[in-house]
Amino acid sequence: xxxxxxxxxxxxxxxxxxxSIHANGYIGRAGCAARDRDESFYMIGSMGLASSIGxxxxxxxxxxxxxxxxGDGNVLMNLGxxxxxxxxxxxNFLHVCFDNGAHASTGAQPTxxxxxxxxxxARAAGYRSVSRVESREALLAEARTFLAGEGPAFLxxxxxxxxxxxxxxxxxxxxxxxxxxxxxxLGAAR
Amino acid sequence: xxxxxxxxxxxxxxxxxxxDFFAGVPCSLVKTVLAELERRRLYLxxxxxxxxxxxxxxxxxxGRMPAVVMQNSGLGVSLNALGxxxxxxxIPCLLLVTWRGFEGxxxxxxxxxxxxxxxxxxxxxxxxxxxAATGIEGDVEWAAVRLKETRRPVxxxxxxxLFE
Numbered sequence: 001x002x003x004x005x006x007x008x009x010x011x012x013x014x015x016x017x018x019x020s021i022h023a024n025g026y027i028g029r030a031g032c033a034a035r036d037r038d039e040s041f042y043m044i045g046s047m048g049l050a051s052s053i054g055x056x057x058x059x060x061x062x063x064x065x066x067x068x069x070x071g072d073g074n075v076l077m078n079l080g081x082x083x084x085x086x087x088x089x090x091x092n093f094l095h096v097c098f099d100n101g102a103h104a105s106t107g108a109q110p111t112x113x114x115x116x117x118x119x120x121x122a123r124a125a126g127y128r129s130v131s132r133v134e135s136r137e138a139l140l141a142e143a144r145t146f147l148a149g150e151g152p153a154f155l156x157x158x159x160x161x162x163x164x165x166x167x168x169x170x171x172x173x174x175x176x177x178x179x180x181x182x183x184x185x186l187g188a189a190r
Numbered sequence: 191x192x193x194x195x196x197x198x199x200x201x202x203x204x205x206x207x208x209x210d211f212f213a214g215v216p217c218s219l220v221k222t223v224l225a226e227l228e229r230r231r232l233y234l235x236x237x238x239x240x241x242x243x244x245x246x247x248x249x250x251x252x253g254r255m256p257a258v259v260m261q262n263s264g265l266g267v268s269l270n271a272l273g274x275x276x277x278x279x280x281i282p283c284l285l286l287v288t289w290r291g292f293e294g295x296x297x298x299x300x301x302x303x304x305x306x307x308x309x310x311x312x313x314x315x316x317x318x319x320x321x322a323a324t325g326i327e328g329d330v331e332w333a334a335v336r337l338k339e340t341r342r343p344v345x346x347x348x349x350x351x352l353f354e
Contacts, residue, residue, distance in 0.1 A: 021248070041251065045274020049244035052236075053275075056248020056256075059234070060211060064252070080237030081244075088234065175279040179251065188253030 001136045003098050003159045004030050004167045007069075009139050010096065011035035013147055018065045019057050019186070023050040023074040025105035026167050027098060031069055033168035038185040041178055042171045048078030051085060051095060058090040058151075061186060065092045067147070072099040072113040079121065085152050086126035093151040095122070100161045108161055122154035134158040196323075197222035197353045201230070203327050204257060207334035209284055211249040213242040214259030219288040222353045224259065239264030243271040247281045255337070257284035262291070262307045262347075263300065272314055272343060282337040285345040287311075289320070292349050311345050318345035321352055 003026060011034035014020060020040045022028035028042035043050050054068035075082070075097050085093060097118055102108045123130040128150060133139045139157055146155045173181075183189075194202070200223055204212075212227050213234040227233035236242035239260040246256035260268065265287055276283055290296050291304015303310075311318040317336055319329050333344045 019252075043275070045278060046240075046244065046271050049240065049247075049271060049275060052241045052244025053248040053251070056211075056213075056245035056250075056254075057252045058248075059245070060249040060252035060254045078238075078241060078244075081241055084234075084237055084241065084245075179279045179281055182251045183253065186252050188251070 001139065001157075001159055002162065002167070003027065003100065003104075004034070005136060006098060006139060006157050006159050007031055007034040009136060010143050013143050014067060015065065015147065018067050019054075019182075020067045020069060021050050021054040021057065022069045023047070023071050025071060025073070025103070027069055027071050028171055029166060029168040032171050038181045041182050042173070044171060044175065048074050048081075050074060051078060051081040054093060054095070055081070055085050055088065055090065057186075058093040059088065062090065062092055064186070065094065066090075067094045068096065070095060070097045072097060072101060072111050072118060073103045075118050076111055076113065082122050082125040082127070086122075089126075089128065089152055091128075091150045091152075093153075094147065094149070095127070095152065095154045097154065097156050098159050099156055100159045102161050104161060105166070119154060119156040127152045127154045129153045132156040132158070195222065197226045200326060200330075200353065201226045203330045207330050208255045209257045209334070211246065211254035211256040212259065213245045213256070214286070215239050215242060215261065215264055216259070217261035217288040217290070218354075219261075219290070219348055219350055220259060220286065220353055223286075239267045240271040243268055243276065243283065246283045247275055247279070250281050250283065255334075257286055259286045261288045262303050265307060265310060266303065269314065272316070276343050277315065280341040282341045283343045284333055284337060285316070285343055286348060287345050288348045289350070307347065316343050316345050318347055320347045320349060323352060
Protein backbone atom coordinates (compact mmCIF):
# COMPACT_ATOMS: atom_id res chain seq x y z
CA UNK A 1 0.00 0.00 0.00
CA UNK A 2 1.43 3.37 -1.01
CA UNK A 3 0.81 6.67 0.79
CA UNK A 4 -1.61 7.68 -1.99
CA UNK A 5 -3.56 4.42 -1.67
CA UNK A 6 -3.76 4.78 2.11
CA UNK A 7 -5.03 8.36 1.83
CA UNK A 8 -7.55 7.23 -0.82
CA UNK A 9 -9.00 4.87 1.81
CA UNK A 10 -9.07 7.36 4.70
CA UNK A 11 -9.96 10.68 3.03
CA UNK A 12 -13.51 9.83 1.89
CA UNK A 13 -14.34 8.47 5.37
CA UNK A 14 -13.38 11.63 7.26
CA UNK A 15 -16.65 13.09 8.61
CA UNK A 16 -17.70 16.58 7.49
CA UNK A 17 -16.53 19.23 9.93
CA UNK A 18 -13.46 17.31 11.05
CA UNK A 19 -10.30 19.41 10.98
CA SER A 20 -7.43 17.71 9.12
CA ILE A 21 -3.89 18.89 9.80
CA HIS A 22 -1.36 17.50 7.33
CA ALA A 23 2.37 17.18 7.95
CA ASN A 24 4.79 18.66 5.44
CA GLY A 25 6.40 16.79 2.57
CA TYR A 26 4.45 14.36 0.45
CA ILE A 27 1.67 13.82 3.01
CA GLY A 28 0.08 17.22 2.45
CA ARG A 29 0.40 16.98 -1.32
CA ALA A 30 -1.17 13.52 -1.45
CA GLY A 31 -3.80 14.51 1.11
CA CYS A 32 -4.78 17.61 -0.85
CA ALA A 33 -5.08 15.54 -4.04
CA ALA A 34 -7.20 12.91 -2.25
CA ARG A 35 -9.70 15.41 -0.77
CA ASP A 36 -9.42 19.13 -0.17
CA ARG A 37 -11.79 20.88 2.23
CA ASP A 38 -11.81 24.26 3.97
CA GLU A 39 -11.05 22.38 7.19
CA SER A 40 -7.85 20.96 5.67
CA PHE A 41 -4.56 22.56 6.67
CA TYR A 42 -1.34 21.72 4.85
CA MET A 43 1.85 22.51 6.69
CA ILE A 44 4.54 23.22 4.10
CA GLY A 45 7.35 24.01 6.53
CA SER A 46 7.74 23.69 10.33
CA MET A 47 8.47 19.97 10.12
CA GLY A 48 7.35 18.04 13.17
CA LEU A 49 4.69 20.47 14.30
CA ALA A 50 1.52 19.04 12.70
CA SER A 51 0.73 17.15 15.90
CA SER A 52 1.25 20.29 18.01
CA ILE A 53 -0.94 22.38 15.69
CA GLY A 54 -3.63 19.70 15.89
CA UNK A 55 -3.41 19.71 19.68
CA UNK A 56 -3.93 23.48 19.72
CA UNK A 57 -7.07 23.19 17.58
CA UNK A 58 -8.37 20.29 19.68
CA UNK A 59 -7.89 22.15 22.96
CA UNK A 60 -9.35 25.40 21.64
CA UNK A 61 -12.44 23.72 20.14
CA UNK A 62 -13.20 20.64 22.25
CA UNK A 63 -16.41 19.86 20.35
CA UNK A 64 -14.63 19.67 17.00
CA UNK A 65 -12.80 16.50 15.97
CA UNK A 66 -9.21 16.93 14.84
CA UNK A 67 -7.32 14.49 12.64
CA UNK A 68 -3.56 14.84 12.31
CA UNK A 69 -2.05 13.15 9.24
CA UNK A 70 1.58 12.69 10.17
CA GLY A 71 4.64 10.78 9.03
CA ASP A 72 7.41 8.84 10.73
CA GLY A 73 10.02 11.55 10.08
CA ASN A 74 7.71 14.23 11.47
CA VAL A 75 6.77 12.20 14.56
CA LEU A 76 10.42 11.49 15.30
CA MET A 77 11.31 15.18 14.95
CA ASN A 78 8.76 16.19 17.60
CA LEU A 79 8.60 13.05 19.71
CA GLY A 80 7.91 15.10 22.83
CA UNK A 81 4.54 16.06 21.36
CA UNK A 82 3.35 12.50 21.95
CA UNK A 83 3.90 13.05 25.67
CA UNK A 84 2.14 16.43 25.70
CA UNK A 85 -0.83 15.03 23.76
CA UNK A 86 -1.13 11.95 25.96
CA UNK A 87 -0.93 14.08 29.11
CA UNK A 88 -3.50 16.61 27.88
CA UNK A 89 -5.65 13.68 26.67
CA UNK A 90 -8.07 15.54 24.38
CA UNK A 91 -10.85 13.07 23.47
CA ASN A 92 -11.33 14.82 20.10
CA PHE A 93 -7.74 14.23 18.92
CA LEU A 94 -6.93 11.54 16.33
CA HIS A 95 -3.39 10.92 15.11
CA VAL A 96 -2.48 8.92 12.00
CA CYS A 97 1.16 8.22 11.24
CA PHE A 98 1.98 7.06 7.72
CA ASP A 99 5.18 5.12 8.28
CA ASN A 100 7.31 4.42 5.22
CA GLY A 101 10.53 4.27 7.22
CA ALA A 102 12.06 7.14 5.29
CA HIS A 103 12.17 10.85 4.55
CA ALA A 104 10.52 10.33 1.16
CA SER A 105 10.50 13.91 -0.11
CA THR A 106 14.22 14.50 0.48
CA GLY A 107 15.52 11.38 -1.26
CA ALA A 108 14.24 8.48 0.84
CA GLN A 109 16.91 8.62 3.51
CA PRO A 110 15.95 6.00 6.14
CA THR A 111 14.50 6.94 9.52
CA UNK A 112 14.79 4.65 12.54
CA UNK A 113 11.11 3.66 12.53
CA UNK A 114 11.98 0.14 11.32
CA UNK A 115 13.66 -0.43 14.70
CA UNK A 116 11.72 1.97 16.92
CA UNK A 117 8.00 1.22 16.68
CA UNK A 118 6.24 4.55 16.85
CA UNK A 119 2.90 2.93 17.73
CA UNK A 120 4.59 1.45 20.79
CA UNK A 121 6.06 4.85 21.65
CA ALA A 122 2.55 6.36 21.49
CA ARG A 123 1.22 3.52 23.65
CA ALA A 124 3.97 4.04 26.22
CA ALA A 125 3.30 7.79 26.22
CA GLY A 126 -0.31 7.03 27.19
CA TYR A 127 -2.57 7.50 24.15
CA ARG A 128 -6.03 6.14 24.96
CA SER A 129 -5.93 3.74 22.03
CA VAL A 130 -3.23 2.63 19.63
CA SER A 131 -3.51 0.47 16.54
CA ARG A 132 -1.33 -0.54 13.63
CA VAL A 133 -2.24 -1.69 10.12
CA GLU A 134 0.08 -2.97 7.42
CA SER A 135 -2.25 -3.67 4.48
CA ARG A 136 -4.99 -1.89 2.58
CA GLU A 137 -7.51 -4.53 3.73
CA ALA A 138 -6.57 -3.98 7.37
CA LEU A 139 -6.83 -0.21 6.93
CA LEU A 140 -10.29 -0.56 5.32
CA ALA A 141 -11.38 -2.64 8.31
CA GLU A 142 -9.91 -0.24 10.88
CA ALA A 143 -10.47 3.25 9.46
CA ARG A 144 -14.16 3.79 10.36
CA THR A 145 -13.70 2.57 13.92
CA PHE A 146 -10.65 4.77 14.34
CA LEU A 147 -12.33 7.89 12.92
CA ALA A 148 -15.37 7.40 15.16
CA GLY A 149 -13.39 6.53 18.28
CA GLU A 150 -12.40 8.48 21.36
CA GLY A 151 -8.99 10.12 21.49
CA PRO A 152 -6.25 10.62 21.90
CA ALA A 153 -5.94 7.75 19.45
CA PHE A 154 -2.96 6.75 17.33
CA LEU A 155 -3.12 4.72 14.13
CA UNK A 156 0.12 3.69 12.51
CA UNK A 157 -0.32 2.90 8.82
CA UNK A 158 2.66 1.10 7.38
CA UNK A 159 3.08 2.20 3.78
CA UNK A 160 5.56 1.28 1.09
CA UNK A 161 8.11 3.78 -0.07
CA UNK A 162 7.46 5.17 -3.52
CA UNK A 163 6.72 5.31 -6.35
CA UNK A 164 9.65 7.63 -7.06
CA UNK A 165 8.90 11.35 -7.25
CA UNK A 166 6.13 13.45 -5.77
CA UNK A 167 2.72 11.77 -5.43
CA UNK A 168 0.81 14.91 -6.41
CA UNK A 169 1.38 18.55 -7.37
CA UNK A 170 2.32 21.15 -4.78
CA UNK A 171 -0.43 22.63 -2.58
CA UNK A 172 -2.38 25.08 -4.76
CA UNK A 173 -3.37 27.41 -1.90
CA UNK A 174 -1.13 30.12 -0.50
CA UNK A 175 -0.29 29.71 3.20
CA UNK A 176 -2.18 32.89 4.01
CA UNK A 177 -5.30 31.59 2.22
CA UNK A 178 -5.11 28.37 4.22
CA UNK A 179 -5.07 30.30 7.49
CA UNK A 180 -8.01 32.45 6.42
CA UNK A 181 -10.20 29.62 5.17
CA UNK A 182 -9.56 27.50 8.25
CA UNK A 183 -10.49 30.36 10.56
CA UNK A 184 -13.65 31.02 8.56
CA UNK A 185 -14.56 27.32 8.70
CA LEU A 186 -13.99 27.26 12.46
CA GLY A 187 -16.05 30.38 13.09
CA ALA A 188 -13.16 32.67 13.98
CA ALA A 189 -13.21 36.32 12.99
CA ARG A 190 -10.66 37.61 10.51
CA UNK B 191 -4.60 50.06 38.94
CA UNK B 192 -5.69 46.50 39.62
CA UNK B 193 -4.83 45.05 43.01
CA UNK B 194 -2.35 42.22 43.52
CA UNK B 195 1.23 41.36 42.77
CA UNK B 196 2.96 42.44 39.54
CA UNK B 197 2.38 38.94 38.12
CA UNK B 198 -1.35 39.04 38.91
CA UNK B 199 -1.70 42.50 37.38
CA UNK B 200 0.23 41.37 34.30
CA UNK B 201 -2.01 38.33 33.76
CA UNK B 202 -5.08 40.53 34.27
CA UNK B 203 -3.70 42.91 31.64
CA UNK B 204 -3.03 40.09 29.15
CA UNK B 205 -6.60 38.82 29.52
CA UNK B 206 -8.03 42.35 29.25
CA UNK B 207 -6.14 42.81 25.99
CA UNK B 208 -7.72 39.66 24.57
CA UNK B 209 -5.08 36.97 25.06
CA ASP B 210 -6.87 33.75 25.94
CA PHE B 211 -4.52 30.84 25.21
CA PHE B 212 -1.16 30.36 26.92
CA ALA B 213 1.53 27.76 26.33
CA GLY B 214 5.25 27.71 26.92
CA VAL B 215 8.40 26.45 28.53
CA PRO B 216 9.33 27.91 31.92
CA CYS B 217 11.96 30.41 32.98
CA SER B 218 12.69 31.51 36.54
CA LEU B 219 12.28 35.18 35.55
CA VAL B 220 8.54 34.59 35.02
CA LYS B 221 7.86 31.89 37.58
CA THR B 222 5.28 34.05 39.35
CA VAL B 223 3.51 34.76 36.05
CA LEU B 224 3.44 31.06 35.18
CA ALA B 225 2.17 30.22 38.66
CA GLU B 226 -0.67 32.71 38.20
CA LEU B 227 -1.54 31.31 34.75
CA GLU B 228 -1.48 27.79 36.22
CA ARG B 229 -3.63 28.88 39.16
CA ARG B 230 -6.24 30.09 36.66
CA ARG B 231 -5.86 26.89 34.60
CA LEU B 232 -4.95 28.88 31.51
CA TYR B 233 -1.53 27.43 30.75
CA LEU B 234 -0.27 24.42 28.81
CA UNK B 235 3.28 23.48 29.73
CA UNK B 236 5.12 22.31 26.63
CA UNK B 237 8.28 20.27 26.06
CA UNK B 238 9.95 22.62 23.58
CA UNK B 239 9.38 26.20 22.52
CA UNK B 240 8.63 25.31 18.90
CA UNK B 241 6.02 22.78 20.03
CA UNK B 242 4.45 25.54 22.13
CA UNK B 243 4.38 27.74 19.02
CA UNK B 244 2.72 24.90 17.09
CA UNK B 245 0.00 24.56 19.71
CA UNK B 246 -0.46 28.33 19.73
CA UNK B 247 -0.81 28.33 15.92
CA UNK B 248 -3.52 25.69 16.17
CA UNK B 249 -5.32 27.70 18.82
CA UNK B 250 -5.24 30.77 16.55
CA UNK B 251 -6.68 28.76 13.65
CA UNK B 252 -9.48 27.82 16.04
CA GLY B 253 -10.19 31.43 16.98
CA ARG B 254 -8.01 32.05 20.02
CA MET B 255 -5.49 34.81 20.64
CA PRO B 256 -2.37 32.98 21.85
CA ALA B 257 0.70 33.89 23.85
CA VAL B 258 3.81 31.73 24.24
CA VAL B 259 6.13 32.10 27.22
CA MET B 260 9.78 31.15 26.81
CA GLN B 261 13.31 31.87 27.91
CA ASN B 262 15.42 33.51 25.20
CA SER B 263 17.41 30.28 24.93
CA GLY B 264 14.22 28.89 23.41
CA LEU B 265 14.10 31.63 20.81
CA GLY B 266 16.76 29.73 18.87
CA VAL B 267 14.63 26.59 19.01
CA SER B 268 11.68 28.64 17.75
CA LEU B 269 13.16 30.17 14.62
CA ASN B 270 11.97 27.58 12.11
CA ALA B 271 8.42 27.64 13.48
CA LEU B 272 8.40 31.44 13.37
CA GLY B 273 9.84 31.53 9.85
CA UNK B 274 8.01 28.71 8.12
CA UNK B 275 4.75 28.68 10.08
CA UNK B 276 3.79 31.96 11.79
CA UNK B 277 5.37 34.50 9.47
CA UNK B 278 4.60 32.46 6.35
CA UNK B 279 0.94 31.75 7.19
CA UNK B 280 0.27 35.11 8.87
CA ILE B 281 -0.45 33.50 12.23
CA PRO B 282 0.03 35.98 15.07
CA CYS B 283 1.30 35.09 18.53
CA LEU B 284 2.47 37.11 21.50
CA LEU B 285 5.97 36.00 22.47
CA LEU B 286 6.83 36.62 26.12
CA VAL B 287 10.58 36.09 26.04
CA THR B 288 12.67 36.36 29.18
CA TRP B 289 15.98 38.15 28.78
CA ARG B 290 18.65 35.96 30.29
CA GLY B 291 22.12 37.40 29.73
CA PHE B 292 20.70 40.90 30.25
CA GLU B 293 23.49 43.51 30.14
CA GLY B 294 26.06 40.72 30.02
CA UNK B 295 25.50 39.76 33.65
CA UNK B 296 24.39 36.13 33.88
CA UNK B 297 25.58 32.54 33.74
CA UNK B 298 27.86 31.91 30.75
CA UNK B 299 25.35 29.84 28.79
CA UNK B 300 23.11 32.91 28.46
CA UNK B 301 25.62 35.49 27.28
CA UNK B 302 25.67 34.79 23.52
CA UNK B 303 21.89 34.85 23.11
CA UNK B 304 21.47 37.61 25.67
CA UNK B 305 23.68 39.95 23.70
CA UNK B 306 22.02 39.18 20.35
CA UNK B 307 18.36 38.68 21.22
CA UNK B 308 17.01 42.12 20.23
CA UNK B 309 18.87 42.02 16.91
CA UNK B 310 17.64 38.45 16.29
CA UNK B 311 14.03 39.54 16.78
CA UNK B 312 14.58 42.53 14.51
CA UNK B 313 16.24 40.30 11.89
CA UNK B 314 13.16 38.08 11.84
CA UNK B 315 10.88 41.07 11.44
CA UNK B 316 9.29 40.59 14.86
CA UNK B 317 8.44 43.90 16.54
CA UNK B 318 9.57 43.91 20.16
CA UNK B 319 9.58 45.98 23.31
CA UNK B 320 11.23 45.38 26.65
CA UNK B 321 8.88 45.51 29.60
CA ALA B 322 9.64 47.91 32.45
CA ALA B 323 7.96 48.22 35.86
CA THR B 324 6.08 51.28 34.66
CA GLY B 325 4.26 51.11 31.36
CA ILE B 326 3.42 47.40 31.24
CA GLU B 327 -0.24 48.09 30.47
CA GLY B 328 0.64 50.21 27.47
CA ASP B 329 3.16 47.70 26.18
CA VAL B 330 0.71 44.80 26.35
CA GLU B 331 -1.93 46.86 24.57
CA TRP B 332 0.65 47.92 21.94
CA ALA B 333 1.45 44.24 21.32
CA ALA B 334 -2.23 43.27 21.08
CA VAL B 335 -3.02 46.03 18.58
CA ARG B 336 0.09 45.29 16.54
CA LEU B 337 -0.71 41.56 16.42
CA LYS B 338 -4.24 42.10 15.18
CA GLU B 339 -3.18 44.67 12.60
CA THR B 340 -0.26 42.73 11.14
CA ARG B 341 -1.28 39.12 11.90
CA ARG B 342 2.36 38.45 12.75
CA PRO B 343 4.13 37.57 16.01
CA VAL B 344 5.10 40.39 18.39
CA UNK B 345 7.53 39.99 21.30
CA UNK B 346 7.62 41.49 24.79
CA UNK B 347 10.95 40.79 26.41
CA UNK B 348 11.15 40.40 30.18
CA UNK B 349 14.30 41.62 31.96
CA UNK B 350 15.36 40.24 35.36
CA UNK B 351 13.62 41.56 38.46
CA LEU B 352 10.27 42.50 36.96
CA PHE B 353 8.20 39.58 38.28
CA GLU B 354 10.57 38.11 40.86
